[in-house]
Amino acid sequence: MDLIDSTINRILNPEKVKRTIHRYGVSDGKGYITETNNGTRINAYGSLEELEVNTTFIDMLDDGTPINDKGIVQCKNCGAVIHIDSVRECERCKKKICVLCARQKKNKEIYYCSLAHQLPFLSF
Numbered sequence: 001m002d003l004i005d006s007t008i009n010r011i012l013n014p015e016k017v018k019r020t021i022h023r024y025g026v027s028d029g030k031g032y033i034t035e036t037n038n039g040t041r042i043n044a045y046g047s048l049e050e051l052e053v054n055t056t057f058i059d060m061l062d063d064g065t066p067i068n069d070k071g072i073v074q075c076k077n078c079g080a081v082i083h084i085d086s087v088r089e090c091e092r093c094k095k096k097i098c099v100l101c102a103r104q105k106k107n108k109e110i111y112y113c114s115l116a117h118q119l120p121f122l123s124f
Contacts, residue, residue, distance in 0.1 A: 015047035027057035092117040
């Protein structure tokens with residue numbers, strides 16, 4: 001009887017889960033286009049799942065490289081869409097950042113995500 005009661009309770013009082021998916025695609029010369037699709041479904045666990053799929057169509061990445069289907073990442077610092085070859089790592093916090101916002105130590109291949117991480121006397 002508990003199985004029937006729990007099934008009826010799950011149907012009458014469904015749990016909701018919200019999930020957001022970000023995708024990138026090629027716009028084929030049409031410029032910067034965004035598209036949002038919303039939907040609801042019942043997942044494998046029997047709870048309601050709200051889906052929001054945000055698709056951004058672009059021609060060129062923020063770091064100036066042409067877009068292709070592989071190797072697209074988003075900067076954890078400024079949110080720019082870049083190619084995987086343009087990713088650097090902050091020496092102090094190990095955050096993946098792009099070449100657009102990375103601060104390089106003079107004459108060395110050491111990068112920082114902010115001025116506070118670059119200056120040694122500013123510690124956190």
